[in-house]
Amino acid sequence: MNIKQIRCATSVIVFFDQKFLIDPMFAPKDFYPPIPMCATPDLRWPIADLPEICDEIIKGIDAVIMTHYHSDHFDEFAINILPKEIKVFVQDEFDRNVLEDFGFKNIEILKEEGNEFNGIKLYKTNCIHGIKETTMPYFEMVGIRHEAMGVVFEHKHEKTLYLAGDTIWCDYVKNAIDKFNPDVAVVNAADARLENSGSIIMGKKDIMELHRYAPNLKIIASHMDCVGHATLNRKQLGEFVEKEGIENFVMIPKDGEAIEI
Numbered sequence: 001m002n003i004k005q006i007r008c009a010t011s012v013i014v015f016f017d018q019k020f021l022i023d024p025m026f027a028p029k030d031f032y033p034p035i036p037m038c039a040t041p042d043l044r045w046p047i048a049d050l051p052e053i054c055d056e057i058i059k060g061i062d063a064v065i066m067t068h069y070h071s072d073h074f075d076e077f078a079i080n081i082l083p084k085e086i087k088v089f090v091q092d093e094f095d096r097n098v099l100e101d102f103g104f105k106n107i108e109i110l111k112e113e114g115n116e117f118n119g120i121k122l123y124k125t126n127c128i129h130g131i132k133e134t135t136m137p138y139f140e141m142v143g144i145r146h147e148a149m150g151v152v153f154e155h156k157h158e159k160t161l162y163l164a165g166d167t168i169w170c171d172y173v174k175n176a177i178d179k180f181n182p183d184v185a186v187v188n189a190a191d192a193r194l195e196n197s198g199s200i201i202m203g204k205k206d207i208m209e210l211h212r213y214a215p216n217l218k219i220i221a222s223h224m225d226c227v228g229h230a231t232l233n234r235k236q237l238g239e240f241v242e243k244e245g246i247e248n249f250v251m252i253p254k255d256g257e258a259i260e261i
Contacts, residue, residue, distance in 0.1 A: 001158055001184070004258040006057060007050055008226035009073055009166070009188055016155040018118050021061045022163065026054050026077035037138060037195045038229035045072075045228040051256030054081050063087040063117060065110075067165040068129070068148035069095050072227055089115070091124060091149035110151065125150035125176040127167035130200030138194045152180045159183035159261055166223075168199050169206035177214050184261055185210070188223035189237060190230035203232050204240045211246050220259060221252045 002014040009023040030044040050057070054077070064086055066074045084103045089110050090096050096107045108115060110124035127148040129135065139146055150165035150172075162182035164173060176182070187210065191203025199206070201223060210219060224234045234252050241250045253259055 001153075001161060001261045002258055003161075003184075003186060003220060003253075003261065005220075005222060005253040005255060006052075007048060007255045008046060009067070009223040010057075011186065011222060012057065012061070013153070013161070013163075015153045015161060016118075016120055016158050018062045018120055019060050021058060021064045023067055023073035024057075024064065024078035024082065025072050025075045026050065026057075026081055027075050028077075032071070035194075035228040038193065039231060040228050043228040046226050047228070048226055048255060058082060061086065063089060065089045065122075065151055065163070066095060066099070067091065067127075067150065067163070068145065069098050070144055070148075070166075072223075073166070074099075087117070089117075089122065089151075091147065094145070094147075110149065114154075119155060121152075121154040123152040123154070123180070125152060125162070125165070126172040127165045128170040128172060129166045130168060130197055135194075135197045135200055138197055150176065152176060152182065154180070161186070161261075164188065164202070166201050168202055169209045173210065174213060177217070182214075182217065184218045184220065185214075186220045186222050189221040189232065190223050190225070190227065191232035192223075192227060192229045193231050194229060204237065207237075207241075207250060208244065208246075211249055215249070217249065218261070219250045221250060224252065225255075 004012040011022045013020045029049045079102045088107045112124050114121045114123045129148045148166040151163045153161040160182040162185040164187045188201040
């Protein structure tokens with residue numbers, strides 16, 4: 001498999017010769033206004049440019065996976081750029097209806113019991129996108145949902161890949177590891193927070209817990225250095241990983257960098 005970090009949670013994964021586009025967010029640098037009620041309320045985002053033009057990113061894509069409909073995972077630019085006939089996998093009927101309203105015609109809901117796509121099994125996994133009691137007041141204020149999913153990729157000729165999605169360390173992550181025994185996990189690791197929400201995606205502590213629970217798992221940190229409510233950047237995570245002596249298990253790709261497994 002080949003995992004190419006694009007920017008934010010956007011990546012391109014080649015798995016058993018199928019090319020998946022994950023959570024496309026194609027807005028130019030500084031397009032969106034600052035995120036209110038966070039540590040950097042004056043910072044426009046995305047804070048970085050795309051590493052290549054959109055036409056190159058979507059070239060040869062066989063399917064798109066939208067883990068949830070938040071603007072940093074599927075934005076208006078992706079809606080306009082992607083062909084409406086492309087295969088898109090989503091977490092539930094609500095998200096399918098959203099994309100149908102935008103004109104997408106080939107949408108499939110992922111299931112926990114698994115879906116087959118060109119010989120690959122894709123399994124939906126669950127997430128906790130921040131503790132609901134502390135996160136929902138912020139989500140409700142801006143009219144977005146709490147629900148998100150992860151995805152496990154399986155094929156007998158590939159190592160098993162776990163795309164954890166927007167989640168903190170929780171029993172859902174443990175259950176996915178116990179059930180699928182993945183070799184590789186892509187985790188969204190910028191420790192994004194709002195004023196009193198606590199972490200809404202993984203940070204240093206979550207990654208350490210994940211490593212302790214699955215010490216042989218290769219962890220790839222995504223969703224870094226892009227959004228205004230992040231509280232952890234690549235440099236800080238790299239220093240932490242080195243200090244803890246887990247640099248052989250945690251990879252922190254730059255935008256545009258590909259990792260071959």
